[in-house]
Amino acid sequence: MPEIRVTPLGAGQDVGRSCILVSIAGKNVMLDCGMHMGFNDDRRFPDFSYITQNGRLTDFLDCVIISHFHLDHCGALPYFSEMVGYDGPIYMTHPTQAICPILLEDYRKIAVDKKGEANFFTSQMIKDCMKKVVAVHLHQTVQVDDELEIKAYYAGHVLGAAMFQIKVGSESVVYTGDYNMTPDRHLGAAWIDKCRPNLLITESTYATTIRDSKRCRERDFLKKVHETVERGGKVLIPVFALGRAQELCILLETFWERMNLKVPIYFSTGLTEKANHYYKLFITWTNQKIRKTFVQRNMFEFKHIKAFDRAFADNPGPMVVFATPGMLHAGQSLQIFRKWAGNEKNMVIMPGYCVQGTVGHKILSGQRKLEMEGRQVLEVKMQVEYMSFSAHADAKGIMQLVGQAEPESVLLVHGEAKKMEFLRQKIEQEFRVSCYMPANGETVTLPTSPSIPVGISLGLLKREMAQGLLSEAKKPRLLHGTLIMKDSNFRLVSSEQALKELGLAEHQLRFTCRVHLQDTRKEQEMALRVYSHLKSTLKDHCVQHLPDGSVTVESILIQAAAHSEDPGTKVLLVSWTYQDEELGSFLTALLKKGLPQTPS
């Protein structure tokens, strides 16, 4: 039974680390290979030992597809490819391929810095992993092998984020990764064509949320930053190197320009330059406005945002600093936070989610007295703000995408169970399709009915048309021919052509049947009676009595013989070809009823 099987190893009823296994028409694909930032041990990676209990990973998996560069989608990739031992192809878009190693490297540096971890992937491993990547363009159909093809669609969310269609023959699955259905300052909205996949695997982070206006959030953000610097305070914005940071930079840059503000804005670790480079390189991935104005002014060449130097943190007066990492768990952002936390004039704005075990998580949960190393206590007097700028589709957006793609069924990942349940019901009601939400480790199996294309020879079609096909051209019609399966192609040809092509001689298959009749007359007389009976019954057919005593009706041959043991019984031997099967069965039934009595 052909089927599609989906098993999340991560992102099944959670938002921790995406890793979904899909098996479609015998091909096995891994969708994303993410890491859970909330764990410090092996639990941060998906448990890959479940992928295949037997055999090598590289033989089992046909490819890995990465939807975008966030670590919960690609963070386990170097571990998987260089430490677990997957050696096959990895697909992602060009921007993802360029930016992914930067974030992986950033994370590696923090992990090693923070804990002096030895059992973690190295820079060389990240590079070796990235060398296995095959970069794809939007809407480009990429043949992974003869049967498996993939195609990327724009997903918004972050630069280079893509949804992927995975197709084998007529069966297909679409995986959205993270996506955003509304355009923002630097990215466009996700889009997919009406590809009618058998299954749509969609993220559901905001499954129950209708997000408030982005403009409000932006205004709020700018107001808070402005007020703080106006009163001489410093603003710290912990961010991850690339991604939403650029959205916030554009926002501040535009505001500074408009308000003619002079307060310095810094971006730490030289990443503005890098970001600038990539945003210029992948300008086609940004939104229309940025692309249009690019010639006059590159939106990513910031006038007001300068590179940060560690010494600047001690400078008096107001300033705004974007610093990495985003959860205040190590490095520069944490160092600046420690310096500025004691002053109530200052502010820290957390633009994203923080996992437990980080200072970011602590201050967001309202803790204001933080224990530091050596039993020191840091009193947080600065203002703490949380403003989510993550770009996910909300419930409305998800429904919109389902409507756009028109899938046969939907599977929800990357969300919380409770919220998923709500959305599941909504999707089932509105679109009348099945909707699944497997937990991690659970397999969803969908039966499919694959349609197999068959080529028909022109000769055969013409012959059929000559038999009156034209009158009801649009109605399905039974067509007889010989099916030739060769080199995974299916063709229907006339039997003559098939014989010729395959160099075969024709053999005739005949069905035979014995009909016993109570009759004492001789065989010849019996045959004559059969002939007369059939001649009168079957007026439209050619009935013949041959010199050897046998009777024929088209290809049907009837011979009369004596019964070996009972002289009062005669045996009629009836044989017919496959082509005359209907007539043969009719005749046998007719003869079994007996011959009409001859007038004596």
Add this chain to the structure above:
Amino acid sequence: MRFSHVSCAENCGLIMDPECSRLLPALCAVLADPSQAVADDTCLEKLLDWFKTVTEAGSSLLLLQENPCLVDLLSHVLDLKPQDVSPRVLSFSLCLAGTFAAQEDCFEYLQQGQLLLGLFGEAGPLSWAAWSVPTVRSGWIRGLRSLARHPSGLHFLGDSGALDALFSLQGDSSLFVASAASQLLVHVLALSMQGKAAGSPSPQGSAWPTCAQKIVDHVEACLCSTAAPQVTQALNVLTTTFGRCHSPWTEVLWGQLSPLVAHLLESDPIPAAHSLVDLLLSVARSPVFASADCGLWETMARMLSCLSPTQAGPLALGTLKVQHCPQALKSQAFKILLQPLVCILRATAQAPGPPGLLDETTEGGSMTVDTLLSSKSACVGLLCQTLAHLEELQPLPQRPLPWPQTLLVEAAVIVLQLCDGLAAPSSSEGGRLCGALAGCVRVQRAALDFLGTLSQGTSSWELMPQVFAVLLETLESPASSPTVLKKAFQATLRWLLDSPSPPTCLNLGPHAPLFLKELFPVLQKRLCSPCWEVRDSALEFLTHLTACWGGEADFREVLLASEVPKLTWQLLRDPESYVRASAVTAMGQLSSQGLQAASESSGHPEGQQGLVGELLHILSVDSEGFPRRAVARVFTEWLRDSHADVTRDTQWFVATVLQMVSRDLDWEVRAQGLELVQVFLAQTLGQPNPNCPYAVTLPKVTPPSPLPEVLRTLCQLHIFDFVFRALFDCDRPVAQKACDLLLFLKDKTAPCRGLQEPGDSSDVTSVEATLQRWQAGEQGEPLGNLEPEEVLAALRSMDLKGLQSRLAESSDHVEKSPQSLLQDVLATVAVLEENVADCY
């Protein structure tokens, strides 16, 4: 030492400290309240980790008695209406109860209140709606797994009906749950047999203890089942059992079950073939069966002959790895493993090979090209698997003898030629193979890996021309993908470096120089590839080859006559940072070997000095860390190896590099700077005392100068400024390294008598004050021109040992502590509604 034993134990979370104990009731109240949600699902996992550490270090019973809220939480979960229980909290409670019940006295304590029966018995969560949530089932199994450690736990499992539930959970919809159930059954079986007398068990079924008997009966019933999943489950339990338990009872178990296992081979197709292969290999590997036969080898031989080539491959490989396996079985397995390659060699044979070679290895091998090519994807899969299996086998001591090295090399070469589309087989079968494999990257990758491995152990250098030819073809081919090229470079490197040279030959052997002449134009071309991956792989290849062969006259001649050094120089300005970093390393290596002459003719008349300037330029302006790190590494190596450019003015070199490195935003560059300082100090002051008395001390470049003089030099070069700054670096590895360095210096300067004692006349207070400001994070102010006396005084006054032990701890150990975890869980509850769960 600042940290006492107790405080360390507290930090490690080994004991329940008073603060945690104080927070526990609030935590339990939050967990027991169905209206409160715990924010981060990792929190509960981390809490369990902590409880596990605490109970492993002390008495669980005492813990429960001192913290009654814990038992209250468990009772409360049971008292709630099943629909009110949060699956996550329920799962947590099940795991927690199991953790406590792992100690027998605590188990009895919890049993008194019927808590365990309530949680794990049939009337508990097993019958609740929450059971449909996999996390709950998983928690139930984890709880039982912890609990099953002692005879009372074992009885509990037998009496509570848990075993029956486990049997059905083996077929659970969740892979995790099914696997955990299976593992637990094995654990229970092993535990109950462990409890039995150590004497030899009786083969009679009645001799098994109750739990074991029940499990064995279940396995037997499953093996007789016609449903494939049941057979698979039984086989999996047995595979794990024989893999983990190596006591004599396993032999009895196998004796009892092997007829049923053998019976499975009579079905066509064989049910659960993969699992059956795993079981047979698991039994074969068990030391219990090392001397006994038990019909195992016969079963394996039958299995090998029944399975399809793809299924038989893993069994054949596994069989060949078993040390004590009979020779006949090994030969059978090896033939099966070789079949696809032999089939290809036959189909593509241009002329009859060495007499009898194919016949010898393929006797009984009946695979035809038709079978191999029944479907293209199956053919590709089988070939990749075969190549990988043989690659795994090649370096093993137990590989079959005689090992057909020549045949394998030829096979790998022909497979590569088929993939490249360069083979010209005369037979129609060969033509079909060519059609199927041409351009197949998967097979190409596997064949190149295999060919690379074959470089080891090739004693005959006659094979080299054809190997080099195919590698060159692959490297040259415009159709080769970046991954294929990388593997081709790796295989080439292995063949060049491992290649045997005839005894008469003094250096590289007869083939390598000829090959190098052909290789370098290809290398040049690849250094100019539009793909960064290819440029990088080519540079890595060049670096390794130069490191090994830099001294060989043939190699030097070919390299210097080529454009490679010039191109490598140009790649220092590559747009891709990975390539720039590799180019830096390659140039560093070339320069170390004096192979950089070509750069003079390439617009860099300043030659060697030009390279130092270029590398310093990269170190100061490159926007990415990799190239800067590579430069810092190259400079350290140059200093270590007394590179001519460095020894020209070592002090200027060290001072200039450190000046740049100290400003670097990448902590790994700063750490590398400290490495450079360490090498410099070792050269001027002598090596650090080796821990091993037998360690070989490297010869010193120059005899150590008198200490006061050295210290003065270090001050003049601002090395102390750099190291002290690094000591208070916000990135811990830098601080750690700086601390180690200063301790080394302190150790070296301790006997220094030529300098004044602290406080005699020099004023160290300003130095100390600056250092304190640096420690507080204000590093704007420089130390200024230090005097050796000030440095020595500062070194003596600092508690470097204390700092070293503080730095040895993870920088987030405070945030990771149990107390911090409890505070976080409690704090989060209050604001959960405000900040809805989010992600990136």
